Amino acid sequence: MWDRTRIHFERIPSAPTDRALYRFERSLPEFVWNAAALEGNTFTLPQVQILLDGVSVGGKRIEEADQILALRAGIQFMMLRVREGAFELNKAVTDQVHSLVARHEAIASGVFRGEGVVDGDDPGPSRTSALQRDRSSILTAINAQPAS
Numbered sequence: 001m002w003d004r005t006r007i008h009f010e011r012i013p014s015a016p017t018d019r020a021l022y023r024f025e026r027s028l029p030e031f032v033w034n035a036a037a038l039e040g041n042t043f044t045l046p047q048v049q050i051l052l053d054g055v056s057v058g059g060k061r062i063e064e065a066d067q068i069l070a071l072r073a074g075i076q077f078m079m080l081r082v083r084e085g086a087f088e089l090n091k092a093v094t095d096q097v098h099s100l101v102a103r104h105e106a107i108a109s110g111v112f113r114g115e116g117v118v119d120g121d122d123p124g125p126s127r128t129s130a131l132q133r134d135r136s137s138i139l140t141a142i143n144a145q146p147a148s
Helices: 017-026 028-038 047-053 062-083 091-101 125-143
Strands: none
Touching: 017 028, 017 062, 028 047, 028 062, 047 062, 062 091, 091 125
């Protein structure tokens, strides 16, 4: 269960938006590689960097390349919204990010688990509503933090 008291937001140093975006963009291959590796993707960091530079990587499955490119698309979507001053952490944004990141993997990308209609994959109303409550609580807690 989400417990916002366990997160010490005051310990997170703040930086100007342009500086934070610059640092994040420079680290994009590492973020993408880490996220893909957590999902079992076998690309190495150098291979991720090559793919993100627009060059195919021989001997790798298309599905793995698609996953890496989709992760980049989701991150770039968020970075663009931040750059434009339009980023909000809400259901619409998280659904949009999910639609980009999971477009090759999820049966129903762009909707939260339990909101889409997929035959034979019903987590049940109590499980679905608990997940939606947790998501809502997390978003509310994060958005309640004062901007620095």
